[in-house]
Amino acid sequence: MDENERQSEERGWATAKTLAEALPYIQIYDRETVVIKYGGHAMGETAVAKQFAADVVLLRLMGVLPVVVHGGGPQISAMLDKAGVKSAFVDGLRVTDKDTMAVAEMVLSGAVNKEIAHWITVAGKEADVRGIGLSGKDAGLLTVEKTKRTKRDPDSLIEHEVDLGFVGEPTRVDPKLIKGLIRSETEDWVPVIAPIGVAEDGQTYNVNADTVAGAVAGSLNAKRMLLLTDVKGVLDKNGNIIRQMTVAEAQGLIDDGTASGGMIPKLETAMAAVRAGVEAVVILDGRRPHAMLVELFTEYGAGTLVKA
Numbered sequence: 001m002d003e004n005e006r007q008s009e010e011r012g013w014a015t016a017k018t019l020a021e022a023l024p025y026i027q028i029y030d031r032e033t034v035v036i037k038y039g040g041h042a043m044g045e046t047a048v049a050k051q052f053a054a055d056v057v058l059l060r061l062m063g064v065l066p067v068v069v070h071g072g073g074p075q076i077s078a079m080l081d082k083a084g085v086k087s088a089f090v091d092g093l094r095v096t097d098k099d100t101m102a103v104a105e106m107v108l109s110g111a112v113n114k115e116i117a118h119w120i121t122v123a124g125k126e127a128d129v130r131g132i133g134l135s136g137k138d139a140g141l142l143t144v145e146k147t148k149r150t151k152r153d154p155d156s157l158i159e160h161e162v163d164l165g166f167v168g169e170p171t172r173v174d175p176k177l178i179k180g181l182i183r184s185e186t187e188d189w190v191p192v193i194a195p196i197g198v199a200e201d202g203q204t205y206n207v208n209a210d211t212v213a214g215a216v217a218g219s220l221n222a223k224r225m226l227l228l229t230d231v232k233g234v235l236d237k238n239g240n241i242i243r244q245m246t247v248a249e250a251q252g253l254i255d256d257g258t259a260s261g262g263m264i265p266k267l268e269t270a271m272a273a274v275r276a277g278v279e280a281v282v283i284l285d286g287r288r289p290h291a292m293l294v295e296l297f298t299e300y301g302a303g304t305l306v307k308a
Contacts, residue, residue, distance in 0.1 A: 022297040030063035032223035037213035039071030053119035065182040068192045071209035072112040096165040104206045108194040109135040117192040129188040136197040139177040144168030144197035168205030173219035210269040218276025228286025233304035244305045270306040280307040
């Protein structure tokens, strides 16, 4: 046996050992729903998107019922720049006028949504696992209301309402369509949902993808919600990752300033999802290859778990 053959044999044994060690965790998630929030700049990288899609297919083939909710902020910004439309933000939310809303829906429900669904279908071709692109407008999936925000004037200290335009907050999720797809006894569907919703009056709204993922996960009583982001998890005051925390502990990190900046809305999303019925939410680095598999099927996980 030459050196290449020996190394190949060792890799085979190592793979088998890894699969055997994953068995207890595979059983925990068998036929359980896992909602995955996928977004960020990595969405524009084809190689990363393909790897993400392959991992989603693997989850489905291992008995998990994955549901993907995606964002697309960078893609919307790029399209608006091409059109010469300038964006403004308030508390991280894009002020969305009529023209911006049209571009946002075109990008989210069109190019981004269909690309993710397509790569899942390509990755699952041999096993006939298929991604299916949806938005909150389909089958009354996501009902929203106009988002209301206030800002305090630094001089007068008087609060005034800020009009964000066509930006919405979920008020109701109807999960019938999603449940019908993931629980099909004849097909392996993976729903891919764009964060677009409709108000009671029929008006279309852009919705924060993290918020949509939490609302969808709650409506499905998901076993896990995986919040894929660009940090390895929640850090303590010394910069060390916190492996697990309760909702109360998460609120404490916000209150004492340990959690700051972009981590605050992520923790708020996690806390809201747990209160809505999700067993636990994990904040993890979606840029790392196979982060979802490490989180679900190994002892130590890959991020910070937030539970009741």
